[in-house]
Amino acid sequence: MAGKLTQQYIVDAYSVQSKLKELIEDIDKRHIMGVYVAYVYVIEFQKRGLPHAHMLIWLEESDKILDPAAIDRLISAEFPDPIAHANLHELVKVHMLHGPCTSARCLDEEGHCSKQFPKSLREDTLYNPSGYPLYKRRPIETPIHIGRRTVDNSWVVPYNAYLLEKYEAHINVEACSSMKSVKYLLKYIQRI
Ligand SMILES: [Zn+2]
Structure with missing residues (x-):
C-alpha cells in the first residue's frame, strides 16, 4: 500500500x-x-x-x-420519520447522503454527477428486471439543513436500516x- x-x-x-x-x-x-x-x-x-x-x-x-415490496423490506433511500426513528434519521444524515458533488471524483467530464445525484423523487419503488430498481423517494414536508446544504430524499444513498443502525457506517445496499x-x-x- x-x-x-x-x-x-x-x-x-x-x-x-x-x-x-x-x-x-x-x-x-x-x-x-x-x-x-x-x-x-x-x-x-x-x-x-x-x-x-x-x-x-x-x-x-x-x-x-423480485418485487417492490421485497426491495422496500430490505432497502430504503429515504430519511425515516425524525420522531419515531430519531437515531436512524441522524445516521442517514451523517453517513448516507451523497455529495455535495464538487470533487473531481464525483463529476464527469460534462460536470454532471457521475452517480446521477440528485435522484428523481417518486412515490413508489419500481422493480427493474434488467438492472437496478428505482427506489421510493417521497417528497418530505420539511427540508433538512446540514450546514449550508439543504437536502431531501433525492440525496439519500440506498441503505439497509438494520446494518446502518448496527455499524453506524456508510454501507450502501442495492438490489440488482x-x-x-x-x-x-x-x-x-x-x-x-
Ligand atoms: Zn455526485
Whole structure:
C-alpha cells in the first residue's frame, strides 16, 4: 500500500476489519439479507482514506428480491420519520447522503454527477428486471439543513436500516437483477 501508515490509520483499519468480520457473520450465519447461494467481496485499498469492502450476495431462489415490496423490506433511500426513528434519521444524515458533488471524483467530464445525484423523487419503488430498481423517494414536508446544504430524499444513498443502525457506517445496499453488479465488482478486482 502506498503512503505512510500512521498509528491512527492502523487503529481505524483494524476497526474496519473487525466490522467486516461481524458483517460477514450477519450475512453468512444470520442471513440478514436472506438465504444466499454465494457471496463474494473485494477489499479496496485507496491511497488516501480507509480500506472498504464491495460485496455481492446471490440469494436463494425463494429469497430473491423480485418485487417492490421485497426491495422496500430490505432497502430504503429515504430519511425515516425524525420522531419515531430519531437515531436512524441522524445516521442517514451523517453517513448516507451523497455529495455535495464538487470533487473531481464525483463529476464527469460534462460536470454532471457521475452517480446521477440528485435522484428523481417518486412515490413508489419500481422493480427493474434488467438492472437496478428505482427506489421510493417521497417528497418530505420539511427540508433538512446540514450546514449550508439543504437536502431531501433525492440525496439519500440506498441503505439497509438494520446494518446502518448496527455499524453506524456508510454501507450502501442495492438490489440488482442483472450481471451489471458483477461487472461493478470486477471493476474493483481489476484495479487491485
Ligand atoms: Zn455526485
